[in-house]
Amino acid sequence: MKSDIEIARSIELKKIKQVAENVGIPREEVENYGRYIAKIPTHLIDEEKVKKSNLILVTAITATKAGIGKTTVSIGLALGLNKIGKKAIVALREPSLGPCFGMKGGAAGGGYAQVLPMEKINLHFTGDFHAITSAHNMISALLDNYLYQHQADGFGLKEIIWQRVLDVNDRSLRSIVTGLGPSTNGITEESGFDITPASEIMAILCLAKDIDDLKRRIENIILGFRFDGCPFTVKELGVAGAITVLLKDAINPNLVQTTEGSAAFVHGGPFANIAHGCNSILATKMAMTFGDYVVTEAGFGADLGAEKFYNIKCRKSGLQPKLTVIVATAQGLKMHGGVSLDRIKEPNMEGLQQGFGNLDKHIRNLRSFGQTVLVAFNRFASDTDEEVETIRRHCEEKLGVGFAVNNAFAEGGEGAVELANLVVDTIEKKPSEPLNFSYSENDSVEQKIEKIACNLYGASVVTYSIHSRKIIKLIEKMGIGHYPVCIAKTQYSFSADPKIYGAVNNFEFHIKDIVINNGAEMIVAIAGEILRMPGLPKEPQAMHIDIVDGNIEGLS
Amino acid sequence: MKSDIEIARSIELKKIKQVAENVGIPREEVENYGRYIAKIPTHLIDEEKVKKSNLILVTAITATKAGIGKTTVSIGLALGLNKIGKKAIVALREPSLGPCFGMKGGAAGGGYAQVLPMEKINLHFTGDFHAITSAHNMISALLDNYLYQHQADGFGLKEIIWQRVLDVNDRSLRSIVTGLGPSTNGITEESGFDITPASEIMAILCLAKDIDDLKRRIENIILGFRFDGCPFTVKELGVAGAITVLLKDAINPNLVQTTEGSAAFVHGGPFANIAHGCNSILATKMAMTFGDYVVTEAGFGADLGAEKFYNIKCRKSGLQPKLTVIVATAQGLKMHGGVSLDRIKEPNMEGLQQGFGNLDKHIRNLRSFGQTVLVAFNRFASDTDEEVETIRRHCEEKLGVGFAVNNAFAEGGEGAVELANLVVDTIEKKPSEPLNFSYSENDSVEQKIEKIACNLYGASVVTYSIHSRKIIKLIEKMGIGHYPVCIAKTQYSFSADPKIYGAVNNFEFHIKDIVINNGAEMIVAIAGEILRMPGLPKEPQAMHIDIVDGNIEGLS
Known part of the structure; x- marks a missing residue:
């Protein structure tokens, strides 16, 4: 099979104004960034249309190093829905350059289920991340x-x-x-860099209602504390206006197209392991303004992405998903079933079944929010029919959830027709209930963390570093204890230990640090050894990226 | 009078495809970045047309803190040339966000001689600087x-x-x-940040012939030295292809429009005090492909910008300017004549005449390159007719150079008709001779530095730090002594001391450090206390920038 970038190059793209017009976005509102990318102004969002649109969340079982294919399934589902005659738009987060040149490669789907032009989306795109980097460092x-x-x-x-x-x-x-060197080099201080998706400004951009709300949130960012303990904010620094100016264009959602020419919004993009992990509220609402069905994703496994999607993004925006689709792969299930990484491509029915625990636990969690759940099985070439049937039976008979195979990677929309039909049918017959959040705003910070860690992750006890306890006290004193909690932890386990696969239970969950995001209006609780600035592997992807005869190679 | 941004907002912009078409750029080659900005692919450059176009360099007397208005005059001259029926295009460097939010404000011209949309050009523009920042830090x-x-x-x-x-x-x-903290945080090292315009990648982008040349230069960047003294390059790191991919779009010149709707290219942008200080060769050649007259600028005073424009940019590209225009202001001359900064707006004939020495020395230098020189007097509202006439007489009678008043700031192209007519007339009757470079490639590094410092700046002796001597030896050993020299020094004086105005002579010129730019193929010699990362003033411009009802305020 061709590589992702070969497939991407083989597809003749529509002009982006045409893509916009096809879903009813007026041509004169389309601001081109090149021929195939545009920004769409936020004033087009229509809350009445948003209410009528069907929102579908795509999430996944606990991640493997190779990924489960959540983005590919999200795009594939949108392709399938369009294929069966529905007006469907996918809303995704933007890729980050860091992992793209590091371990992971690109993040714009795969095979015949990509958003295009993938090389622009994976690289500088419309400069949103650069604007956030600029604003943050300014x-x-x-x-x-x-x-x-x-x-x-x-x-x-x-x-x-x-x-x-x-x-x-x-x-x-x-x-x-x-601030080393002569005194004119400033005051010597400890500092550090996080990756841009972990910036509070990224979270603010993704959660802001409009440009005024963005500015208000930027004013509220806490930069540090005075000697009397009072916070010092961007407002006091006197530069909230200037910083908002740097984000004036970045706030507008980006329109691109799928491998089959349908509309896709790609906007905002924190990682769910270190931040809230969803594309911007504005992009989701823009997609819902122009699409009858909107497919969106929340990063990594459902413990991270989906939990934050409901408890933070939906709570803040009023969005109510009609359905949640959880993506599973045979390889991922085998890994959770204890099969070693180098053998998960081989048929292994016992390992597969041993791994069901991870899927079951995620589904139980998703249902606790009142969600109707479907399983989308993301099929790989090495998967046997027997494996697929075993998982189907487990889902339909044991768990009582719908099951469909997604083969959009190899076949595009045609490969997701089964899934699309099941999605439409389920939304008609048994849509989700109104969201039942995991905690109330009035719960204390500790109660919120414990409700997530114990009820969803399966921890038996939450412990706190002395520093975390101190910050929690400060949060109470500042009267901001009503903010939702955003837990930063590894994406590789329900626990905070990336080496424990499966459906681990009864572990101690340790909060190492708490970060106040007063502008984003959330409390980031850092568990375990999760790092807000990743490293590169010994042989980074950058060594395989090249430009040959004007064509980019090595992006996937 | 209205502020720059009020004027900018009051002008109805043409669609950028229309601006392109007006100068003969095919519509289908125009890649929009929003409605009013586009990238134009480098393959459109036509060397035959470049040869026939008339290139005019705009430079200036030694800078004051408020600036001399070189960019405003460059744009104004292009407006004036269009006004008298010539097909003129201006080619400028891009503004940097750092000074824009710091002391200087924007850098897209002023009054009725601006390039538009100024707020986009001054902020993220097409993301070229961000791409360079990304590539460098990657x-x-x-x-x-x-x-x-x-x-x-x-x-x-x-x-x-x-x-x-x-x-x-x-x-x-x-x-x-x-690299502090645990060992997984990497090796502990000394490092530091320069401002993006000082990046070697910025110089490479501005000097590259095409994308292949860009990649070749990136491969050649020296990152450090092995224990055996051999250099370690980007090629050996194995990532030149990936870095080139990050610059794939940035290499294409940006098309915008002037306040009177004519075409302008704004592309690349090192500062002439810390780098070579010119817009990209590709942008100049693109402008020359589509314009009969092309006005370009070289940063700060002629000692910095013009010297590097001739000795580096023209030498490397084969460009031959037909004419050099030097911009002078009454306030600037008075400052160089010893008038204190708070009194330069008052009429002061003696102080003005005392300041002629600075202008005279720059003109002498420009003539040493074989250039025909004109003086463009950039008129401010406070300048008296008597002052203007005194300078005119000095130029025409004493120096034998053409003189014209530029009033484009207040009047647009109409205010630059006198200047435009003089420019056209002079190019017809007495164009510059072929460039006579200040040094030959075969001169040693010391000879090159001494020829610039003694013959142009007026130093009596050049001294070197021990470290500089060491690097010069290394350069000879590496066989790269033929590279041109790029001197980094203060823009406020002919010397390396920013406090010495006027036409200082017979000073010691000290080289503190030498930096090898093996990719840019130049040797950067750092003189005096010039910093490659500026600081912010006590009340930075950021405190005055804001967004009010969707409009940006405080950019100028």
């Missing part, structure tokens, strides 16, 4: 300059909590000391 | 990762010379230590 520079320039006035901060960001996997930047 | 991450991953194999570097970059004024990042 605040850092302005803050450090403020401290430097106001030393003589006696102004200082007891603690700075604002880091810097870059959209690159650079382990060397995790922990740094700045 | 190399840093890949290099540090290589060192980290290959520790056990015994691989190491004696010295790393590759810094990081950000397009922000951040003094705290000038000197940092990276």
Whole structure:
């Protein structure tokens, strides 16, 4: 089979204005970024149409290093829905350059279920991530300059909590000391860089209602604490307007097309292991304004992405998914069943069945939100019919959930017709109930963390570092305990230990650190050894990316 | 008078495809970035047309903190040329976000002589600077990762010379230590950030002939030295292809429009005080392909920008300017005449005449290249007729150079008709001779530096730090002594001391450091205390930038 980029290149793209017009977006509102990408202004969002549209969340079982294919299934489902005559739009998060040049490669779907032009989407795209990087580091520079320039006035901060960001996997930047050299180089301080998707500004962009809400949230960002314990914010720094100006275009959702020419929105993109992990609320609502069915995804496994999608994104936006589709692969199930990574491509019925526990637990969790759940089986070439039938029986008979094979990777929309029909049928006959959140806003920070960790992850107890306890006290004192909690933890396990696969239970869940995102209006609780700045592997993907005769190679 | 941004907003912009078509760029080659900005592919450059076009360089007397208005005059001259029926295109460097949010404000011209849409050009524009920042820091991450991953194999570097970059004024990042914390955070090293315009990749982009040449140059970038003294390059790191991919779109020149709807290219943008300071060769050649007259600028005073324009950009590209226009202001001349900064707006004939020395010296220098020189007097509202006439007489009678008033700031093209007519007339009657470079490729590095410093700046002696001497020896050993020299020094003086105005002579010129730009194929010699990462002032411009009812305010 051809590589992703070969398939992408073989497809003749429609002009993006045509793609827009096909779903009813007026041509004059389309702001081109090249021929095949556009930004669509947020004022087109129509809340009445949003209410009538059918939102479908795609999530997955716990991830393997190779990924489960959630994005491919999301795109495939949209293709399938269009194939059976529905007006469907997919809304995805943007890829990050860091992993694209590191381990993971691109993140724009795969095979015949991609969003295009994939090489632009995977690289600089419309510059949203760059705008966020700029805005974030501009605040850092302005803050450090403020401290430097106001030393003589006696102004200082007891603690700075604002880091810097870059959209690159650079382990060397995790922990740094700045302001070395002569005194004109500023005040010597500890600092560090997170990857851009972990920026609070990314979360703000993804959660903001409009540009005014964006500015209000930027004003509220806490940069550090004064010696009297009071927070020091961007508003006090006096630059919220300037920072908002840097994000003026980035806030508008990006329109691209699928491998079959249908509309797709790709906008915003925190990772669900270190942030809330969903595309922007504005992109979802834009898609729902122009699509009768909107397929969206939430990053990594359902424990991370789906939980935050419901408890943070839906709670904040009022969105109500009609259905949740969970993606499973035979290889992923075998891995959770204890089969070693180098043998998961071989038929192994026992290993497969041993892995059902992971799927079952995710489905139980998704149902706890009141969601109707379907299983989309993402078929790989090495999967046997027997394996597929075994999983189908397990889902339909044992769990009582719908099951369909997705073969969109190999066949495009045609390969997702079974899934699309099942989705439409299920939404008609048995749509989800209104969301039943895992915790109430009034719960304490600890209660929120415990309800997620114990009820969803399966922890028996949550423990806290002394520092975390201190921050939680501060949160209570500041009166912001009503914010939802965003747990940062490994995507490879229900627990905080990336080595424990399957459906682990009764573990201790340790909160190492708590970060206040006062602009994003959430509390980030960091569990285990999760890093907000990834590293590169020994042989990074960058070594395989090249340009040959004007064509990009090695992006997948 | 209205502010720059009010004027910019009051002008109804043409669609950029229309602007392109007006100068003969085929519509189907125009790649829109929004409605009013486009990238034009490099394959349209026609060397035969380039040869026939008239290239005019605009430079300036030594800068004041407020600037001399070189960009405004460049745009104004293009407006004036179009006004008198010539097909003229202006080619400018891109603004940097750092100074835009710091001291200087925007850099897209002023008054009725601007390139538009100025707020986009001044902010993220088409993302070229972001692409360069990404490419540069991706190399840093890949290099540090290589060192980290290959520790056990015994691989190491004696010295790393590759810094990081950000397009922000951040003094705290000038000197940092990276890789702190646990050993998985990489190797602890000294590092630092320069501003993006100082990136070697910026110089490469501005000097590259095409995408293949760009890749070749990226391969040649020296990152550091092995223990045996041999250089370690991007080619050896194995990622030149991936880095070139990140610059694939950035290499295409950006088309925008002037305040009067004519075509303007804005592309690339190192600062002339820390780099070679010209827009890309590709943008100049693109403008020359479609314009009979092309006005381009070279940053800061003629000692910095023009010298590098001739000795580096023209030498490398074969370009031959027909004429050089030097911009002077009454305020600037008074400052060089010893008038204190707070009094330069008051009439002061003696101070003005005392300042002629600076202008005279620049003109002498420009003539040493074989250039025909004109003086464009950039008129400010406070300048008296008597002052203007005194300067005119000095230029025409004493120096024997043409003189014209530019009033395009207040009047647009109409205010530059006198200048435009003089330019056309001079090019017809007395065009420049072929360029007489200040040094030959075969001169040693010291000879090159001395020929610039002594013959052009007026130094009596050049001294070198021990470190500089060491690098010069290394350059000779490496066989790259034929590269041109790019001197980094303050823009506020002919000397390396920013406090010495006027036409200073007989000073010692000290080279503190030498940086090898093996990809850009030039030797950067750093003189005095010039910093490759600027700082912010106590009240940065960011405090005045805001968005009000969807309109940006405070950009100028």
